Amino acid sequence: MPIIQTKKLYKIYNEDTIPVYALKDLNLDFEVGEFTTIVGPSGSGKTTLLNMIGGLDVPTRGSVLVDGTDISTLKKNQVINFRLHHIGFVFQSYNLIPVLTALENVSLIMELQNREKKEIRERAIHVLEEVGLADKLNSRPSELSGGQQQRVAVARALASRPKYVLADEPTANLDSKSAMNLLDIMARLNKDESMTFIFSTHDQRVIERARRVVTLVDGALYEDLKKEG
């Protein structure tokens, strides 16, 4: 069974004034272990789609099923808890808490999940090592480069072992070298931890690294390309 399914998904902004069809009749399945990118011109609905499958926003029509549960029917607090326990997020910016160190930032989610202290620390150090920041555990975000900050964000998203990780243009603010480095890390974690990644991007080189490319145009599915191997 797919881990995420969208069924006749619509998101319409300002439905009763001048409606904006941000998403139109999307029927998409995502499987465990995918490494998928959502692409399309600006305003095509990439962010909106990620927000829907991340439980950050509710569909106007249709549904989003995660492991068979329709998350749009959950109560507000339940959705927040659902996000906390099952979804990892990487945003384009404002990812990290400036007053916390890399290690504390990565630990935060697991702490909110009330996991055991020792487990949290070991896991946080482990994922920070995986993203190549073993020597930056105690650095504050302001002491890290943009690329390093995004790597911390990826580490945090993974640390709690969510069902899948969503990333909205994670490389948009990075130079191409850092962007490729981040992609390498994500690709490796996708394999090593068999973590499902769904990310949006405008960057052609990033698109090339994905194993599946979902293209949106004006909120509708334009192309769904699954690469072999």
Next chain:
Amino acid sequence: MKTLLLLSWKNVWRNRTRSFALMLAITLGIAAGLIMFGLMAGMILQRFEGLVQNQLAHIQIHENNYLSEQENSLIIQDLYQIKPILDTISSLEGYAFRTISNGMIASGYYSSGIKIMGLDKKEEASISRFPENITDGTYLNDSIRNPIVISQRLAKKLRVQIGGRLVLTFQDLDGNITSSAFRVSSLYRTSNANFDDANVMVKRDDLQQLLGNNEAFHQVAILLTDHTKAAEVAMALDLKLPNSEVRSWESLSPELRILVEQGGFIMYVFMIIILLGLAFGILNTMLMAVFERIQELGMLMSLGMQKAKIASMIILETIFIAIIGGVVGIGLGILITKSFETKGLDLSGFADALAEFGYEAIIYPELGTEDIVITLLLVFATSILSAIIPALRAVQLNPAEAVRK
């Protein structure tokens, strides 16, 4: 919870200037409040003790109707019952029998209506510290005949000095006008100008002799170890003494009762005004802190931090700031208050003006533990209350909106 505490604590220090400014405002507000508290409480206490120890005492016994009619003939009839009853009061500090007459005082230059207090030095010593007000001469000097103690103010008006001769005129117990010469043995000055203008002291024996009865007493002044028991003790005594009227300081001096009762109330009103100012400052600052961190808070909510936790985080941050500012403020307030507690805050420059209102020139502030604890709790409550709006503001965020760049 520990995570939340840590995060809030760290957030306090992310904009140091702003946090320090707020803490400073709280510190100064609280310190100023406490110092004012201390000064007012000190003034009230001094006023209270001054009145009580100069003359009022805690309880007075008079013959029925004496207080309204002020007739010399209304001498205490329960005389022989009173002493044994007084000795049974457990909170008794002391008592003194007094003979009183209204009359005229005259020198060659000036005369004036006056209340003549006939006092027994030994009995008075157990309830009054009046002799501390003596500025010149010896209090009711036994080595001169008919000694009289008058205030400096009155001496000036009468143009007499120590050793000077004055004539007292009043009615004796049979209703005859009697006059007698007295010699100024000492001068006094209290912080209450009205009292000074209206009271002179002579020896009780001298006055009784002139009144024509050496068992004529008009007043028994009683001092207790605890002034709050006065009303209760007075009531009990009144029931046992049919011919007498027993009243506590509260009913003898309604003005003093109001001062004591409302003084505390007024102080809290001032405190609340200060706290309102602080609440406004806290509210503003924390709203700013929330707006500044919109994206970050949205990110936390997106990641799955419950609204209650986000709100608690903001409130905790506020509490930390308020507690730091409040504790330092209380410390500063206590320090300054204590430094004046022994040597007093000297307002001698305004001594005359203060005396017109019955206050002393040197104020010894009084700060009770209770006041300090209440202040701390109020600061705590204020910070929580004023953090509620910013906290609510923070959780109204729509995470999807907040993180959209």
